[in-house]
Amino acid sequence: MRTPLIAVSTDAKDFENYTWHATPQPYLDAAVSTAGLLPVLLPSLGDRLDLDSLLETIDGVLVTGSRSNVYPELYGGEASEENGPYDHARDATTLPLIRKAIEKGVPLLAICRGIQELNVALGGTLATEIHEREGAFDHRGPQDAGHDTRFAIRQTVKVAPGGCLARIFDTSEVRVNSVHRQGVDRPAPRLQVEAVADDGTVEAVSVKEAPGFAVGVQWHPEYWAHRDDSSARIFRAFGEAVRLHAAARERAGIAAE
């Protein structure tokens, strides 16, 4: 069987007088080396993309983290200095992509900004500067530090019993990293909360009655997937779901001939 293809979200970034569409390499490393998949970057070209054709061609979708935030007006909020920076091109691509992937049963793993996009795409809302809330942890990584320090595993999340993450982790508590200022405020109706931090922050969700694997996590399993078992489990579960989806599509294609 061919190596399954996954579309990976990109940020639109301006430098050297160009707009570049890019994603950090740890997501690609985890996709290739832990999940056993073949990632292709999806440019954030919004409604210029034929997402139906894309989702008939690729076997999974990985929506990555980013320092940028979902534009607040997309979930009834107000844009302000406080809740930027924004990436409109990315929002215009990932939100419809997430909805279509879920509808078509294409496996979806959404990480950090990705879980926030998943929540907004399905009608939920976000809160910003969550570390300022009464009793909240500081979920931001250390600001002026190297990536290994910023993405250090430093918090415990409680896994909801009986959910899909409980089956992936086979434990009730998982140690994770945390590098975010925003978080799920009102979960979308179709989302099942799969893990929470001790301060109540939603740390993982799945899509109720989704035809395929559809999971969002607020932490960054890609960063330590090469050596941390819990991080690797998420990418291996995503990889398995993608392979099953690809095999089912191949069988359907053979049957149709």
Ligand SMILES: N[C@@H](CCC(=O)NCCCC(=O)O)C(=O)O
């Ligand atoms: N911007 C959102 C999502 C956070 C996120 O995806 N973090 C990735 C970290 C990228 C980096 O800083 O290197 C939020 O802040 O909640």
